[in-house]
Structures are given as C-alpha cells and as structure tokens.
Amino acid sequence: MPKRILKGVVVGASANKTISVLVERDVMHPIYRKPVRCSKKYAAHDEHNKYKVGDIVEIIESAPISKTKKWIVAA
Template sequence: MNTEPKSRGLRKSRVGTVVSTAMQKTVTVAVDRFVRHPLYKKTLRRTSKLLAHDEEGACRLGDRVLIAETRPLSARKRWRIVQILMKAR
C-alpha cells in the first residue's frame, strides 16, 4: 500500500482588481487577459469576473489581489484571496 501523502497538484492563480465587496466574505475580482485576434493580429483585452472567498473581509474596492483556485465553496465561488498586493488609494 502507498503510504506517501497525496499531493494537491498545481493550483491556478490569477492577479486581479476587486470590483465589488457587496457580499459577506465574498469579493468580485476582475481578471484581465490579452488575446490576439486570429485574422487581424490586434491584441484585445478580455475581462473575467470571478467570485473569491475573503474570510477576514480585508479587501476593499480597487485593491490588487492574488487569488488561487480552491474547492467549490458555493455555486459560483471557486477562488480564494491569497494576498493583497496593493491597497487602493
């Protein structure tokens, strides 16, 4: 029998900006990514809004945060706040 502890695997992480703090223990984080148009080769910005768990309620509107993937916490919430990179002014 294998007695080694099971590894959790590589988790995704993203950097984004807090755009809403209206919910308890949850923030909405806008994550930007850049894609190239296949025909015209123009670089376009695409934004995804992700719900992230904020246990302490430390995040404020406009903060730059690092979020990491986690187990499903609710119907749409699958990310958690790892670190606040830059506080909003």
C-alpha cells in the same frame, strides 16, 4: 496538477466574505492579429472581509465553496 493563480482588481465587496475580482488578459485576435483585452469577473472567498474595492489581489483556485465561488484570496 498545480493550482491556477490569477491577479486582478476588486470591483465588488458588498457580500459577506465574498469579493468580485476583475481579471484582464491580452489575447491575439485570431483573424486580425491584433492584441485584444479580454476581462472576466470571478467570485473569490475573503474570510476576514479584508479587501475593499480598488485593491489588487491574487486569487488561487480551490475546491468549490458555493455555487459560484471556486477561488480563494491569497494571503
């Protein structure tokens, strides 16, 4: 099964080797049939502390690294 790849914006980079990535997507409202923007934050592993707030990154699904980290930043 292929691993999922998501694209988002870094919104937090204060923790060591961890960044928070905000991923937004458009979904159709089930009743009103209008596009609605949904967002979700993911904790991603950043081995070299390379990314800062505002950077656009791609994250790849991986085996669990910690309790909340299940994504790795694509190099």
